[in-house]
Amino acid sequence: MTFDSNAWLAEARALIGEAHVLTEDRGDDLTAYVRDWRGKYHGRALAVLRPGSTEEVQAIVRLAARTGVALVPQGGNTGLCGASVPDPEGRQAVLQLGRLNRVREIDPENNTATVEAGCILQSLQEHAMAVGRLFPLSLGAEGSCQLGGNIATNAGGIQVLRYGNMRELVLGLEVVLPDGELLDLLRGLRKDNTGYDLKQLFIGSEGTLGIITAATVKLFPAPSAEVVAFAGMESLTQAVHLLGAMRRHLGERFTAFELISGPATALVRQYFPDTPRFLERDWSWYVLMKAADGGSHEALQDAMQAALMACLEEGHLVDVVLASNLAQSQTFWMQRENITHAQQMDGGNIKHDVALPISRIPEFVDRVLLLLQQVFPDSRPIAYGHLGDGNLHFNISAPPGVSATAWQGQTDAVNQLIHNVVAAMRGSISAEHGIGQLKRHELALYKTPTELDVMRRVKQALDPQGLMNPGKVIA
Ligand code: FAD
Ligand code: MLT
Ligand code: ZN
Numbered sequence: 001m002t003f004d005s006n007a008w009l010a011e012a013r014a015l016i017g018e019a020h021v022l023t024e025d026r027g028d029d030l031t032a033y034v035r036d037w038r039g040k041y042h043g044r045a046l047a048v049l050r051p052g053s054t055e056e057v058q059a060i061v062r063l064a065a066r067t068g069v070a071l072v073p074q075g076g077n078t079g080l081c082g083a084s085v086p087d088p089e090g091r092q093a094v095l096q097l098g099r100l101n102r103v104r105e106i107d108p109e110n111n112t113a114t115v116e117a118g119c120i121l122q123s124l125q126e127h128a129m130a131v132g133r134l135f136p137l138s139l140g141a142e143g144s145c146q147l148g149g150n151i152a153t154n155a156g157g158i159q160v161l162r163y164g165n166m167r168e169l170v171l172g173l174e175v176v177l178p179d180g181e182l183l184d185l186l187r188g189l190r191k192d193n194t195g196y197d198l199k200q201l202f203i204g205s206e207g208t209l210g211i212i213t214a215a216t217v218k219l220f221p222a223p224s225a226e227v228v229a230f231a232g233m234e235s236l237t238q239a240v241h242l243l244g245a246m247r248r249h250l251g252e253r254f255t256a257f258e259l260i261s262g263p264a265t266a267l268v269r270q271y272f273p274d275t276p277r278f279l280e281r282d283w284s285w286y287v288l289m290k291a292a293d294g295g296s297h298e299a300l301q302d303a304m305q306a307a308l309m310a311c312l313e314e315g316h317l318v319d320v321v322l323a324s325n326l327a328q329s330q331t332f333w334m335q336r337e338n339i340t341h342a343q344q345m346d347g348g349n350i351k352h353d354v355a356l357p358i359s360r361i362p363e364f365v366d367r368v369l370l371l372l373q374q375v376f377p378d379s380r381p382i383a384y385g386h387l388g389d390g391n392l393h394f395n396i397s398a399p400p401g402v403s404a405t406a407w408q409g410q411t412d413a414v415n416q417l418i419h420n421v422v423a424a425m426r427g428s429i430s431a432e433h434g435i436g437q438l439k440r441h442e443l444a445l446y447k448t449p450t451e452l453d454v455m456r457r458v459k460q461a462l463d464p465q466g467l468m469n470p471g472k473v474i475a
Pocket of ligand 3: 157385386393432
């Protein structure tokens with residue numbers, strides 16, 4: 001039977017409203033929905049569908065299941081692995097969740113919020129703050145990424161050290177299954193041992209098993225004080241020792257430990273020339289450290305100062321500056337948050353998002369730098385990341401004079417070089433960004449056949465028609 005796209009679109013319009021089914025034929029500009037944030041993948045869509053309620057999502061999913069149309073769930077489209085955009089064939093429909101953005105309930109006593117998937121992360125943080133609570137997930141794209149996307153990617157960010165990644169923040173989920181059935185797991189319980197923990201399947205599944213429509217997430221008491229320090233050092237080993245020492249001194253108050261390499265700092269200064277210098281001299285490595293607590297600002301500042309003094313005396317620190325106020329803390333953070341943007345402006349770079357035991361990160365960097373020196377001697381490693389979580393973004397920028405396109409052509413060779421070292425050290429090739437289409441073919445290289453087989457069996461059981469984000473994560 002031939003597919004009648006006009007009839008299909010008419011049915012979709014009847015289900016969710018004329019205004020919420022966008023198509024090129026109708027003159028809608030779909031560019032922002034079919035191109036990924038990095039501009040690496042350009043797809044085409046049968047339509048962009050913007051349902052406004054869980055029931056409308058169910059209706060669309062049922063229509064898709066009946067007619068064999070593949071759906072690409074999309075939140076803020078800030079993902080870095082090409083998981084949220086359709087393929088170039090123009091037969092897949094983008095299911096954009098942005099209109100499902102209500103905060104259904106905040107329960108301050110239970111320290112939970114029940115929120116729809118299309119809620120922008122920053123908006124959720126603000127709603128929580130309005131009742132004196134913290135929703136701790138925090139990342140550079142928080143002004144546009146959405147809770148559903150954060151859950152579907154199991155996002156990490158800068159406070160995993162203290163609060164865990166998205167998986168640890170989700171208590172309950174509401175999911176529309178690939179046949180349109182509603183799986184209601186929206187519970188705000190911290191203990192629930194009633195069989196398989198089904199919500200875990202959908203966290204980090206990148207839209208391949210169902211559509212997340214709402215979640216109940218954990219909140220925490222909002223800290224009343226935050227202090228940030230910026231330190232420079234010559235060796236990565238020193239940074240790892242500093243992390244251990246600061247955690248010892250500050251305990252639970254220590255919330256972030258972010259790494260920035262000298263070349264990453266230089267790149268930010270090149271593209272954001274207003275970035276101030278925080279330390280008098282340049283170092284090979286820098287770390288950003290944050291502490292947060294419920295007491296007074298002065299008490300926390302004193303505790304941070306005492307911890308830094310102890311680290312100086314113990315030989316874990318050589319050069320450090322403590323932000324004197326909130327505005328200065330923010331400029332410290334800009335140095336870290338602007339790396340992604342500076343790399344984007346700089347052009348050709350091959351991104352990595354690896355996880356390793358924290359203790360072995362210096363050895364990993366030494367091994368990779370040695371190999372790069374041998375194989376790609378002029379390439380420019382731009383390293384940064386969440387050292388406190390053992391998560392390094394070890395991106396490799398094009399050698400001077402090599403075009404972005406030519407350098408992208410080396411992606412497989414560069415990935416193989418780096419990811420083989422990761423595998424040899426029992427690390428992960430994706431700590432927080434996911435697999436998407438970017439690393440799909442690499443998954444087969446680094447997962448065991450048994451792991452892949454179990455993943456395929458789960459996919460087959462939940463999505464036998466293969467209509468949920470096909471071509472992503474597993475082929
Ligand atoms: P999208 O990009 O729209 O989608 C991502 C995946 O989720 C896709 O597979 C999509 O199909 C699926 N999906 C989206 N919504 C749903 C839903 N409701 N149901 C089912 N599937 C869904 N990531 C980090 O982990 N840590 C960081 O520190 C970090 N920093 C970033 C900084 C910048 C400047 C940028 C651009 C990105 C950064 N990211 C980071 C990556 C990205 O922001 C995260 O992966 C984020 O969680 C994606 O959310 P999104 O709403 O944009 O999802
Ligand atoms: C980050 O840590 O800044 C994000 O994961 C984004 C990136 O790696 O570019
Ligand atoms: Zn990151």
